[in-house]
Amino acid sequence: MSITNYTVLMIVLLFIVPGFIIDFIRRKFISLKDTRTEFVYIQFLIYSCFNYGVWAFPIYYLYKNDFQTQHPMLTFLFWISIMFVFPIVFGLISVIVHQYSLMKKFYNKLGLNPIHPTAVSWDYVFNNKKEGAYVTIHLKDNQPISGYFGSRSFASSLSSERDIFLEKIYELDEDGNWIELTPLRSIWIKGDEIKAIEYVERSETEE
Numbered sequence: 001m002s003i004t005n006y007t008v009l010m011i012v013l014l015f016i017v018p019g020f021i022i023d024f025i026r027r028k029f030i031s032l033k034d035t036r037t038e039f040v041y042i043q044f045l046i047y048s049c050f051n052y053g054v055w056a057f058p059i060y061y062l063y064k065n066d067f068q069t070q071h072p073m074l075t076f077l078f079w080i081s082i083m084f085v086f087p088i089v090f091g092l093i094s095v096i097v098h099q100y101s102l103m104k105k106f107y108n109k110l111g112l113n114p115i116h117p118t119a120v121s122w123d124y125v126f127n128n129k130k131e132g133a134y135v136t137i138h139l140k141d142n143q144p145i146s147g148y149f150g151s152r153s154f155a156s157s158l159s160s161e162r163d164i165f166l167e168k169i170y171e172l173d174e175d176g177n178w179i180e181l182t183p184l185r186s187i188w189i190k191g192d193e194i195k196a197i198e199y200v201e202r203s204e205t206e207e
Contacts, residue, residue: 018051018087019044025091030098031123031157051090055082122162125197126155134178136198137164137189146170146178146200147187162191 023044026032052059058078062068068075097103107114118124132150139145147166149155154165165188170178 013083015048016041016044017048018083019047021084021087022047022051022091022094025088026094026098029095031118031120031127047087047090051082051087054090055086120159122155123157125199134200135166136200137166137194138196138198139189139193140195141193142195144172145187145189146172156191162194164189164191164194164197 059082062075062078104114104116116124118127126149132148132153134146135149136144136146145166147169149164150167152167156163165186167186168180169185169187170180173179
């Protein structure tokens with residue numbers, strides 16, 4: 001049996017594309033560990049098989065009762081949904097499960113302690129700071145920079161460059177009070193210059 005371009009296309013559509021879509025959606029919201037290239041397609045295949053596993057019974061019914069012959073258009077829409085629409089749904093569901101730690105809570109009830117899927121603590125901390133945070137960044141030359149990490153701030157998720165942008169910076173007086181600079185100033189700090197990041201609890205009345 002020869003493998004034609006059509007066969008290759010169908011294999012990619014059926015067993016790679018759904019998994020790619022699920023993985024793509026997950027990586028938009030979850031900082032996952034980098035996967036070596038040779039294992040990426042295996043991961044796509046696993047996600048695709050999970051996708052088909054959920055829809056195994058409808059697919060079986062589709063061909064067992066000759067549904068595809070009697071309703072070709074509905075069959076076409078069904079397969080389009082399986083390959084492109086449902087993977088998006090599954091990806092979003094997995095994101096919700098991750099962000100609310102539903103599986104971790106389930107495993108803990110079973111007395112299990114799974115490995116956290118987030119690659120490094122940098123990603124874990126900044127991904128969970130949805131409402132912003134006050135930080136003091138200690139540079140390698142021991143110079144501290146105090147600022148606010150909010151919705152207009154940014155922390156890189158690239159493992160090769162952990163830089164950070166603070167939307168607002170402060171000066172500290174002799175009593176340790178945070179003084180907002182006028183005019184407002186922002187700052188970008190190169191990842192190689194960062195020694196440590198300290199989170200500071202401050203109430204709104206301190207502004």
